[in-house]
Amino acid sequence: MNVKEVEKLLREVRNGETTVERALEVLKNFPYTDLGFARIDHHRELRTGYPEIIYCAGKTVEQVREIIRVMSAKENNVIGTRATTEMYEAVKGIVPEAVFYPMARIISVRRKEPEKPDTSIAIITAGTSDMPVAEEAAITAELLGNNVLRIYDAGVAGIHRLVDKLPEIRKCRVIIVIAGMEGALASVVGGLVDKPVIAVPTSVGYGANFGGISALLAMLTSCSTGVTVVNIDNGFGAGFSASMINKMK
Amino acid sequence: MNVKEVEKLLREVRNGETTVERALEVLKNFPYTDLGFARIDHHRELRTGYPEIIYCAGKTVEQVREIIRVMSAKENNVIGTRATTEMYEAVKGIVPEAVFYPMARIISVRRKEPEKPDTSIAIITAGTSDMPVAEEAAITAELLGNNVLRIYDAGVAGIHRLVDKLPEIRKCRVIIVIAGMEGALASVVGGLVDKPVIAVPTSVGYGANFGGISALLAMLTSCSTGVTVVNIDNGFGAGFSASMINKMK
Amino acid sequence: MNVKEVEKLLREVRNGETTVERALEVLKNFPYTDLGFARIDHHRELRTGYPEIIYCAGKTVEQVREIIRVMSAKENNVIGTRATTEMYEAVKGIVPEAVFYPMARIISVRRKEPEKPDTSIAIITAGTSDMPVAEEAAITAELLGNNVLRIYDAGVAGIHRLVDKLPEIRKCRVIIVIAGMEGALASVVGGLVDKPVIAVPTSVGYGANFGGISALLAMLTSCSTGVTVVNIDNGFGAGFSASMINKMK
Amino acid sequence: MNVKEVEKLLREVRNGETTVERALEVLKNFPYTDLGFARIDHHRELRTGYPEIIYCAGKTVEQVREIIRVMSAKENNVIGTRATTEMYEAVKGIVPEAVFYPMARIISVRRKEPEKPDTSIAIITAGTSDMPVAEEAAITAELLGNNVLRIYDAGVAGIHRLVDKLPEIRKCRVIIVIAGMEGALASVVGGLVDKPVIAVPTSVGYGANFGGISALLAMLTSCSTGVTVVNIDNGFGAGFSASMINKMK
Amino acid sequence: MNVKEVEKLLREVRNGETTVERALEVLKNFPYTDLGFARIDHHRELRTGYPEIIYCAGKTVEQVREIIRVMSAKENNVIGTRATTEMYEAVKGIVPEAVFYPMARIISVRRKEPEKPDTSIAIITAGTSDMPVAEEAAITAELLGNNVLRIYDAGVAGIHRLVDKLPEIRKCRVIIVIAGMEGALASVVGGLVDKPVIAVPTSVGYGANFGGISALLAMLTSCSTGVTVVNIDNGFGAGFSASMINKMK
Amino acid sequence: MNVKEVEKLLREVRNGETTVERALEVLKNFPYTDLGFARIDHHRELRTGYPEIIYCAGKTVEQVREIIRVMSAKENNVIGTRATTEMYEAVKGIVPEAVFYPMARIISVRRKEPEKPDTSIAIITAGTSDMPVAEEAAITAELLGNNVLRIYDAGVAGIHRLVDKLPEIRKCRVIIVIAGMEGALASVVGGLVDKPVIAVPTSVGYGANFGGISALLAMLTSCSTGVTVVNIDNGFGAGFSASMINKMK
């Protein structure tokens, strides 16, 4: 729709040939009118309990406090990821109902209760050391309104714990697998269940682990179908994507 | 050893036809009985139209022909990825109804019609050169029983084509974004739509593109939420995962 | 400007409180109205001789021929980069005035003469083997309407050729330096002249050259100020950026 | 050996105070006389307000203080990049008018006012965390005599801020885009504006970000024309190159 | 569910105390019963002195203390690798007989004496700085019940120490070679002895050593036959594998 | 200088035929006399059936033919790895009993029968495409005098084949696991069996597989104990090391 067409539409409105409502509709259907940057934000405001997200790392305590102050003033839910205790102390001073999840490094402010589907998200880790990433995923998913089934430390050495829970896992709608080192768990889970698997490589390990690259490559080249991957240590991204899938109607 | 056989063994124990010691020995020697791995396979057989998958690259023409012969004899659907024309010629000789998609490099044999949900999968590429990967994803998704909305060549230079189709894209349940070079399209789409995005980096490009690594890294580090990533050029994996999500109930 | 404001504006037009012209102006000034994707294209059409660009690699001969046919039909200038002789033969059949530059691998169709500033772009290469990349830059710059000063094979071994031309080089408005191997030429030129230097690493070389990475890293870490870098072997990008700077008013 | 000394030598030859052989010897032993390197420096001295640059990282506090003392004694402007507060304290003790920009990590001494063109440089960042690099670029550009338009935190999530400012951005003569993670902002801006874009990858991020490499690769392989790249976190280099272009006549 | 429980179930079936259907259900709900994973564990319990292994890095002091408390309660031997003094202090409070090897960073609890073959494992290091990794291997091997021959600091500069001990080394059943930098020692030893060599690259070194990658690559590409490699700095893994081979019957 | 010659020298000293000084000089001028390097070679000659190894890649057909001619003349067994059909044709012309294993790319000449232990080596591959590497390992092991248990195509998708064979695998003395892509099979096997596992990453795959690096890293960082690794595609090395372990007494 070009300028000429917009002009024509406006003239029709002036002349009463087109109603305001119809013109509004047309303008809204413009490819650019609907560009969505704004509308997404709008949708977010309308949906109950959909939180604002702040990536706190690389921000000062003051910046985090101010952003959360402004956001929570709008009665939105807020999730601050990669937050520190110090940030939380600053936020709590002005938003007393803020909650801090230390292992997940998340600050949350809850103003509205999100809808919660009956289905669940399973979060499986290979080892104890993957727990901070797992909790980031779990708390994110829970704050977005999901039931979470946590199965931690179910790597090769403890795989009976995984097999134990297979029936429960198979009832979940989407599965997050979190592993460092060789990341084999994603392939194993992907071979056992018929659900979308979101794999999170972690930087846990040493030697030829290279801060999570070995797990990342293993997960990307997994022979199991249905496995997609997010960034190293990106528990938040996995929780968010899993929530999108779990809350699908 | 399947459930029936275990049942038979138990009955023999009850009837005294088999001693407890013998039965224990048998069970110990078939540790995999209920391994679940098999159960998946079994489930696959039961579900209408779920295809068997063969990764043809690295196999000889003879191996591919034999595998497809065996599989299609079981009245299963078959998808052979990374197939060559030569492989197709060999397959067609024994399975005349086999179909070849040259751009997608897929051989398919269709014995049963898969269920098809009303919702669709959008597949968006940045450039014309990404089309082989996109077609691999598209044909995979279609053979698995999905409607596919193809939007090709919608990268930065042609982004109006993307914006044009936004309303249609937003109606899809899941979106596959395929791009080489800097892979920015995944972030742009992820910022515009509120649906799971599966990003496929392609090896298209030159210079500091490194066979798709630049796009892979860009997609993994995307600031847009809801983006997960599959391996470079892995159109099949994206199509399969998207199908899993699209066919969710 | 949100939907409410657009509605209000439309009502004012209907009520005669705002003229059509004024409303049009407002809509044109919308942040999204001006999103520019289209306007850039529009500007391009208006400007004399500004060419359409096609990256031919990864496209079929047929695709290239069709795209150039459509584009040249609009009386636009066209530049097809990374083109092959075969592509040129196909294009010439339908656009006889098309020209092919074999070393630069460029097909061009010239319909309008671009404006040409008095100032020039210097293009300096370290070795003879860098010439294809240099010619891609040079022909690009010339087709965009620039004078080009070519100084080839002026690397360490032949640096007297460079020094010889320093007075001429210093009269240019922008300088492109093209080098493989250790890419030291960019630092040397950057230290000798007080003009923007666009450095192009090339994949020329062997051993720890890694397809141009050694030159790329050297250019990125250059101690000389005023040096910016484009992708390995990206002569076109360098020629285009240099043209932007040279044609500045 | 400066021009005066060569002139003196020539006069001595003319006057017979020096033999041709002796003069030849002198000239041969000072091969660098006219080296141009020096001439550049000389030019710098003559031009009003052109600063001396010191890269402070890797130098001791004493070294930085001494270098700035010597330089500012010559009535030159001085820019010290990557400076620490401690360095500033030491410098202030001997050059009281020295100014410190903590976020930009720049110490400046201003003795002469640089010429300032009417045109501006736009500096756009994807996120808040890119601000130190952005400020290094901005302060550099301002100290070199440029107007700077700062647009911070305009990444995918806040892209309406970018779109909002597009008319203003388009009036600038050159644009610096600063982004970490997937660096998509450079491609997006490059697609929206018809001006030279200098992209600065930042080491902001985590996971497969690799200290800025993902952004660096994305920017180098950007499909948008007119984008050149400087080193990771090199705000100074971007500010300097942008100033060169902005101050062009 | 262990073998005893399965036996009990079978007896109940035989005795009519449990129906076939019920037994089938039980077996189906414990698919892992015979999984072999557990059997390995079971085997471990039976074998005298076979230790439980805990990788302590990335675990909290509390987690380590609890795990060791539980494990040592079962009268098993325990090896905690990558342990800190702090962890040891916490463990000692509840398991007084725990021993700490500071250089090897290992905590051990010994409840049963492992069998010890007559043959030995040789552990050879290139330099003094490789000793922590070597001790991790040595203590691991000793705790698993092996004689260890330590030959430290026998790199190129001190190779006479190696040659000195060749007759003794050749009497060992398996050899661990530990080296950083260029890792040449593995090739040299592999060429001198006719026994399996397990090579451990260490992160010792600087420059183009890249945290052990240079040694890792050298060891992987070793021209000497009979050399296999474990992860960088993985003394434990080398000690464990060497023990497996040394204790073979 | 061999043992005999030294003995002769000593006798001459004793008999006064050679002075002490002269003998000292001789010994000093043959520093390598007892170097052990030679002793290994000597040992090799003495042991029944131990083959000479030739790495044929990078050698000309003529070189390979000549080397094998010389070696087989000494009545030694010979194994030529990475051989081509062309090389075999040339060898067969002069050593008619030479045998060629095309998939393993091995030429062998058998002059003596090697001793064969009762125990076996298991060789397990993840996929069909790993077979050439597996056959290189298998033929190597067989030529060195070992029984080999081949279990091919037992990756995640076909893991029931692996589980099926577990009792047989557990009877083997050492296990070779060969896998490309994410290499998870090594971890899975390492978790299931209590025997030394030699893992061979293969270059099979595409995308972020990087010619076998993803599998190599996964295997190196494997959480399963008892896993050591050889170079990418190095079937020969794995077969050789496995033979060393299997033939241990």
Add this chain to the structure above:
Amino acid sequence: MNVKEVEKLLREVRNGETTVERALEVLKNFPYTDLGFARIDHHRELRTGYPEIIYCAGKTVEQVREIIRVMSAKENNVIGTRATTEMYEAVKGIVPEAVFYPMARIISVRRKEPEKPDTSIAIITAGTSDMPVAEEAAITAELLGNNVLRIYDAGVAGIHRLVDKLPEIRKCRVIIVIAGMEGALASVVGGLVDKPVIAVPTSVGYGANFGGISALLAMLTSCSTGVTVVNIDNGFGAGFSASMINKMK
């Protein structure tokens, strides 16, 4: 502008044929006059038998022929590296005395006999496949006027050949060690001899060899003192540097 011309100018100044101002202008406009770069070239012309070097790879047959024609016309010696048979055929047509060394890929034209010192250069390779690189080094050194001692195929497996020649090697003035794979030979030789060692990594090998990187890293991190390294496969560079050292007075 050469020394003669400067002398002429000075004489004109003395004679009053040229004003001081004019001479100053001329000197200022030829900043490179005494640049030394040229002086090196001049020196080259004067020295007996010092050859001109042409890197032929990346040049066309015509370019190589023309360059050699011009150079040999000046009665200089010429070395063309990385030359093909085709290039040689073209050169021979116009310079019949040109010689081609196929394994070394060198074309030479000899017009003057270079001085030859009494001392020699040892060139040692690890394997047969390193011979092309070794011959490039050897022929380069010989053409530059050096005696060369070739010791090929003296890697770990054949190290007795090396030890055999130690007395001869120790008489050489400088040693070139050429090896692919793990490159351990450089460390071994560096530990045995007290002479400068120039190490050349080669791209020979497979797997984690990465086109010579494993050997390059090993050589760079060599623990032996006195080892310096040139680029992968850079036989010419090693031969040239060794010649510089060997011909030192």
Add this chain to the structure above:
Amino acid sequence: MNVKEVEKLLREVRNGETTVERALEVLKNFPYTDLGFARIDHHRELRTGYPEIIYCAGKTVEQVREIIRVMSAKENNVIGTRATTEMYEAVKGIVPEAVFYPMARIISVRRKEPEKPDTSIAIITAGTSDMPVAEEAAITAELLGNNVLRIYDAGVAGIHRLVDKLPEIRKCRVIIVIAGMEGALASVVGGLVDKPVIAVPTSVGYGANFGGISALLAMLTSCSTGVTVVNIDNGFGAGFSASMINKMK
């Protein structure tokens, strides 16, 4: 077993005090007697002033003190590289004449005066921050008995300092060039002088510098002939190799 002991043995054989068989046994059991490795050490002892080298990094203060105590007791000169002040304090307590060079991080003990040739080694750095590496090279060279010409901070920006000193540099016998960032200085110096250049990349810099890799690659791929390279930051290695060349007779 040293030469004296072998002589004694031979005399015993001659005198009949030892049987031939016994002597043979002794010689066989000391295969390293003549190993040459030892001979090197022996040579070292004999040569005046040749120091023992200790790489202190990765050693404890106690280890360093003990090693230096033992070594200096033998009246040898000692060089301890990468030493800390703390190590020096410990050494000084037992070897009071020990000297510490803090910037070079070297401890030296001087017992004998090394021979000093008339020729010199030039050490040139690109920047001030390269000084620690340069001093390591310089002090090493001086302690080994060489005259050193230091030219620091002569990079692109200060290249007139380099040109200034060219006549002096050309008189040196070997040149060490030390540079971080893009390492161009090695190529520039290599192009200006006709002497062996040993290039040392330093880890100085930031961004795409990667701890010295950019400089390393640039130096390895340098187009200038006569340049060889040592490891990143390896000032000691450069000083040692330069000394070998400079002290050649």
